Amino acid sequence: MQANSREEALEALAASRWRxxxxxxxxxxVAYLGFILLVAFNKPLMGQQITPGLSIGILLGVLVILAAWxxxxxxxxxxNGKYDRALHQYRDGK
Amino acid sequence: xxxxxxxxxxxxxxxxxxxxxFLLFVGITLAITYWAARKTKTTSEFFAAGGGVSAAxxxxxxxxxxMSAASFLGIAGLVALSGFxxxxxxxxxxxxxxxxxxxxxxxxxxxxKYTFADVVAYRLKQTPVRLSAAFGTLAVVSFYLIAQMVGxxxxxxxxxxxxxxxxxxxxxxxxxxxxxxxxxxxxxWVQIVKAVLLLAGATALAxxxxxxxxxxxxxxxxxxxxxYGAETLAPGKLVSSxxxxxxxxxxxxxxxxxxxxxxxxxxxVPDAKAARSSxxxxxxxxxxxxxxxxxxxxxxxxxxGRAAITGVDKGxxxxxxxxxxVVGGTGFLGFISAVAFATILAVVAGLTLSGAAAxxxxxxxxxxxxxxxxxxxxxxxxxxxxxxxxxxAIILGVIFKGQNVAFMVGLAFAIAASGNFPALLLSMAWKxxxxxGAVACMLTGTFTAVVLIFLSPTVQVDLLHNAAAPFPLxxxxxxxxxxxxxxxxxVSLLFPEREAAERFAEVRHRMHVGAPTPSLPAPEAPVSTPxxxxxxxxx
Numbered sequence: 001m002q003a004n005s006r007e008e009a010l011e012a013l014a015a016s017r018w019r020x021x022x023x024x025x026x027x028x029x030v031a032y033l034g035f036i037l038l039v040a041f042n043k044p045l046m047g048q049q050i051t052p053g054l055s056i057g058i059l060l061g062v063l064v065i066l067a068a069w070x071x072x073x074x075x076x077x078x079x080n081g082k083y084d085r086a087l088h089q090y091r092d093g094k
Numbered sequence: 095x096x097x098x099x100x101x102x103x104x105x106x107x108x109x110x111x112x113x114x115x116f117l118l119f120v121g122i123t124l125a126i127t128y129w130a131a132r133k134t135k136t137t138s139e140f141f142a143a144g145g146g147v148s149a150a151x152x153x154x155x156x157x158x159x160x161m162s163a164a165s166f167l168g169i170a171g172l173v174a175l176s177g178f179x180x181x182x183x184x185x186x187x188x189x190x191x192x193x194x195x196x197x198x199x200x201x202x203x204x205x206x207k208y209t210f211a212d213v214v215a216y217r218l219k220q221t222p223v224r225l226s227a228a229f230g231t232l233a234v235v236s237f238y239l240i241a242q243m244v245g246x247x248x249x250x251x252x253x254x255x256x257x258x259x260x261x262x263x264x265x266x267x268x269x270x271x272x273x274x275x276x277x278x279x280x281x282x283w284v285q286i287v288k289a290v291l292l293l294a295g296a297t298a299l300a301x302x303x304x305x306x307x308x309x310x311x312x313x314x315x316x317x318x319x320x321x322y323g324a325e326t327l328a329p330g331k332l333v334s335s336x337x338x339x340x341x342x343x344x345x346x347x348x349x350x351x352x353x354x355x356x357x358x359x360x361x362x363v364p365d366a367k368a369a370r371s372s373x374x375x376x377x378x379x380x381x382x383x384x385x386x387x388x389x390x391x392x393x394x395x396x397x398x399g400r401a402a403i404t405g406v407d408k409g410x411x412x413x414x415x416x417x418x419x420v421v422g423g424t425g426f427l428g429f430i431s432a433v434a435f436a437t438i439l440a441v442v443a444g445l446t447l448s449g450a451a452a453x454x455x456x457x458x459x460x461x462x463x464x465x466x467x468x469x470x471x472x473x474x475x476x477x478x479x480x481x482x483x484x485x486x487a488i489i490l491g492v493i494f495k496g497q498n499v500a501f502m503v504g505l506a507f508a509i510a511a512s513g514n515f516p517a518l519l520l521s522m523a524w525k526x527x528x529x530x531g532a533v534a535c536m537l538t539g540t541f542t543a544v545v546l547i548f549l550s551p552t553v554q555v556d557l558l559h560n561a562a563a564p565f566p567l568x569x570x571x572x573x574x575x576x577x578x579x580x581x582x583x584x585v586s587l588l589f590p591e592r593e594a595a596e597r598f599a600e601v602r603h604r605m606h607v608g609a610p611t612p613s614l615p616a617p618e619a620p621v622s623t624p625x626x627x628x629x630x631x632x633x
Contacts, residue, residue: 028196039339040338041336046328046329054312072195075196090607
């Protein structure tokens with residue numbers, strides 16, 4: 001019984017990590033492929049300037065780089081907080 | 095070769111400042127190597143710096159491994175000559191890093207010891223998996239190494255006026271010293287010193303440029319648009335077809351998560367948490383670096399001028415050094431040139447070390463000696479492998495002189511993304527992955543990537559000057575990455591392996607909770623599995 005519930009706890013822990021990892025990977029993929037597809041399909045839009053010197057393309061490119069930071073940061077926040085707490089609980093339950 | 099004086103640049107002339115800075119860098123890093131050599135007595139110290147590198151240090155070292163001279167000089171040049179298109183590359187090269195953080199870094203640290211093959215082979219049969227993984231690793235390392243060495247020879251020839259062969263021999267010899275004597279400890283510190291110098295140099299150069307535009311990047315872009323037309327700020331010819339774009343994008347994104355010299359860095363930190371944080375630092379540093387490089391490219395096109403840049407080097411690789419000369423004089427040119435030289439050294443050292451790990455740890459210790467090689471023998475083989483790879487790098491660098499090897503970086507990423515990444519991910523995430531599945535997955539990915547690149551326009555049209563190519567895409571990622579996954583899954587389902595599935599519980603435990611003590615991974619004799627999880631395999 002004891003072993004079973006511990007096994008379930010680890011399974012839940014593993015599932016939560018893969019879920020978060022997959023969601024964030026998909027988010028990065030969507031942001032990046034979205035950018036690339038705009039570059040490929042809608043060059044005029046990307047060339048449009050918001051203010052003289054700043055085209056939509058440059059803005060979006062910089063935003064994708066910022067998105068990479070933000071998504072990694074979100075993962076670190078989640079992992080250092082919730083995930084590590086659950087992991088400690090699991091370890092202590094040993 | 096280049097009529098440098100009429101163009102008013104000191105490029106290609108022996109530059110005293112550059113030589114002094116370069117000698118200073120080599121002197122300091124060799125002193126580090128001497129210090130590291132005395133601390134490098136075990137294989138763990140040689141391959142993984144004894145696991146004693148902090149998250150921040152490893153973040154800088156990861157960034158150092160990734161920020162090659164090609165991405166510094168190449169992207170600056172691409173932006174200088176074609177504007178916006180350079181940003182597409184910067185973005186592509188960065189987006190692989192978050193994926194490494196989410197999917198790879200922590201499980202890899204918990205499951206492996208020195209190479210990514212440790213992880214794939216953990217619950218599978220050692221010999222076939224190690225052989226295939228070493229094959230993939232050596233393929234990636236060789237192609238990446240050739241591209242770096244040939245690039246190094248050309249760049250140093252242009253920057254310092256040294257002969258191509260001399261440059262290749264200097265890079266090879268100094269790199270051998272780092273790896274042979276200092277192992278991962280020295281290589282890590284060389285990367286850190288190089289990353290700091292490169293970031294500082296690029297930042298100083300960008301500030302000097304922005305100073306002229308009231309610290310407004312937008313004013314700089316606007317000036318570029320005034321000089322070269324508004325299309326500078328819009329996508330140009332780089333991305334011609336959407337399929338091509340996605341294919342290249344996938345290879346760049348997942349290739350980072352399959353580069354052996356990057357994966358190896360995660361074993362240098364004490365635990366999974368440090369591995370996680372180190373990629374966060376690396377992502378920040380690399381993203382910042384690419385944004386700065388973008389400014390440098392536009393700065394060069396406005397302040398140096400496209401005609402002057404292509405006058406020195408058609409590929410635009412000298413844009414950043416020329417910009418340094420324009421804004422800071424010969425001294426600054428010397429500094430940036432020395433940093434570019436140092437950059438190549440450091441990247442080549444990291445690659446060689448990961449190749450040596452595959453040869454010594456995967457092939458010799460595990461396959462040939464079945465894990466029975468004593469520590470001293472493993473270390474000796476590792477050193478011989480480093481020396482051999484270093485010499486091979488010099489020879490290949492000389493052989494490929496004057497060849498257009500740019501496609502080899504794409505090839506290295508394609509193999510890493512299709513040969514290494516799918517097997518790595520499946521082995522960590524999928525219970526029913528088997529030995530045959532892993533071998534089929536890795537070999538399919540590696541071979542199809544090589545064959546399709548050979549049949550692609552990059553090789554057939556650009557290199558061999560044929561009229562058309564049998565395979566239409568320049569990068570095969572969109573075909574080879576899914577294919578490797580499908581082959582891995584199908585072969586695993588066709589040939590189930592009970593033991594591998596049963597040991598998945600152990601893998602999962604270790605992947606999340608970590609090793610009980612920093613001890614051996616992938617034991618030949620399986621650690622006993624908790625009874626509750628021995629379920630009949632569903633496959």
